[in-house]
Amino acid sequence: xxxxxxxPSASGSPGQSVTISCTGTRSDVGxxxxxxxxxxxxxxxxxxxxxxxxxxxxxxxxxxxGSKSDNTASLTVSGLQAEDEADYYCSSxxxxxxxxxxxxxxxxxxxx
Amino acid sequence: VQLVQSGAEVxxxxxxxxxxxxxxxxxxxxxxxxxxxxxxGQGLEWMGVMNPNGGSTGHAQKFQDRLTMTRDTSxxxxxxxxxxxxxxxxxxxxCARVLGTPDSPPRFWGQGTLVTVxx
Numbered sequence: 001x002x003x004x005x006x007x008p009s010a011s012g013s014p015g016q017s018v019t020i021s022c023t024g025t026r027s028d029v030g031x032x033x034x035x036x037x038x039x040x041x042x043x044x045x046x047x048x049x050x051x052x053x054x055x056x057x058x059x060x061x062x063x064x065x066g067s068k069s070d071n072t073a074s075l076t077v078s079g080l081q082a083e084d085e086a087d088y089y090c091s092s093x094x095x096x097x098x099x100x101x102x103x104x105x106x107x108x109x110x111x112x
Numbered sequence: 113v114q115l116v117q118s119g120a121e122v123x124x125x126x127x128x129x130x131x132x133x134x135x136x137x138x139x140x141x142x143x144x145x146x147x148x149x150x151x152x153g154q155g156l157e158w159m160g161v162m163n164p165n166g167g168s169t170g171h172a173q174k175f176q177d178r179l180t181m182t183r184d185t186s187x188x189x190x191x192x193x194x195x196x197x198x199x200x201x202x203x204x205x206x207c208a209r210v211l212g213t214p215d216s217p218p219r220f221w222g223q224g225t226l227v228t229v230x231x
Contacts, residue, residue, distance in 0.1 A: 001172065003155065036217035038156070045221035046148075046156065051211060057219065089156050093215055099161050099170025101146070101217075106155040 004029060004090050004104035011110040012080045020107045022073040022090030028102055030071035034093040037066055037075045041086045050075060077109070085111045113137040115207050115222035122228045123197050131225045133190040133207035140188045141165040144210045146218045147181065147192045149203040157203075162190060163214065197229045 005023040012018040022029065022037075029035055035053045038046035048057055050066035053073065063078045073092075077084055090104035118132040133145070147159040160171030162181045169181045180193040190207055205225045208218030 034215060034217070040156075045206060045208075045224055046218075047221075048211065048217060048219045051217050051219075057211065091156075091158075091217060096170075096173070098168075100172070101158045101161065103148075103156040103158055 001028075001094055001096060001100060001102050004092060004102055006088075006090060006104040006107045008105075009108045009110065011112055012077075013112045014080050014082065016080050017076055017078045018080060018109060019074055019076045020088055020090075020109070022075070022092075022104045024071050024073075024092060024094075024102070026071060028092040028094035029068065029073050029090075031095065032093045033068070035066065035068055035073040036091045037064075037073075038089045038091065039084075039086045040089065046089065080111050082111050085109060113209060113220040115209060115220060117205075117207060117222040117225045120226040120228070122230065125198055125229060125231055127197050127229075128193060128195045129197060129201075129227050130191055130193040131205055131207075131227070133192070133222050135188045135190065135209070138209070140185060143212075144214050145183075145190050146208045146210070147179075148206045148208060148218065150206070150224075151200075151203040154203075159192070159205075164190070194227075197227075199229050199231055201227065202229045203227060 037050035040046045054066040094100040141164045178195045182191045207222040209220040211219035
């Protein structure tokens with residue numbers, strides 16, 4: 001199973017929006033409504049910020065929004081704040097024996 | 113919900129490592145548990161998942177022959193054992209409980225266990 005493709009980096013000024021793409025195939029992103037997004041700060045464990053394409057766990061601000069079209073999912077962070085500077089990873093359930101899960105390659109978001 | 117992992121390990125090539133993940137704050141057998149690793153400066157890599165209710169597992173094909181996931185319901189502990197280590201296995205290893213249903217994503221994460229493999 002290949003990793004989902006993400007741009008290595010993205011950036012924006014405080015208050016602006018940034019959108020990150022996550023491209024897979026019909027065997028993962030395109031085949032399931034199970035895309036999730038994680039935020040990871042240096043030296044910390046990942047934090048789930050979006051699940052099932054566009055749902056937010058409790059406590060995650062609505063500045064984070066997810067969407068999907070065909071084999072590509074997207075995460076939009078609106079109203080960028082300094083604390084949003086982090087690595088972001090998409091993930092998806094995928095075809096395979098019994099159970100299969102795949103992460104994206106990761107995107108470093110810089111707040112200018 | 114809390115997941116507490118065992119401490120850092122240093123191994124030599126060819127050895128095995130076994131990491132524990134003690135769960136608390138939820139009904140142990142009701143939630144699947146994933147293992148994910150992250151090599152230094154690299155991205156997240158999914159390794160496998162366990163259903164604690166019965167012990168069935170699923171794993172990435174890459175680890176098919178080297179990865180063993182087990183659990184001890186009496187001590188609420190999950191274990192991940194990786195055999196035939198090489199320097200490419202140097203990474204932080206995480207256990208992570210799903211959000212809710214078996215096919216939901218990892219939501220609650222352990223603190224991570226650094227495994228260093230020397231040649």
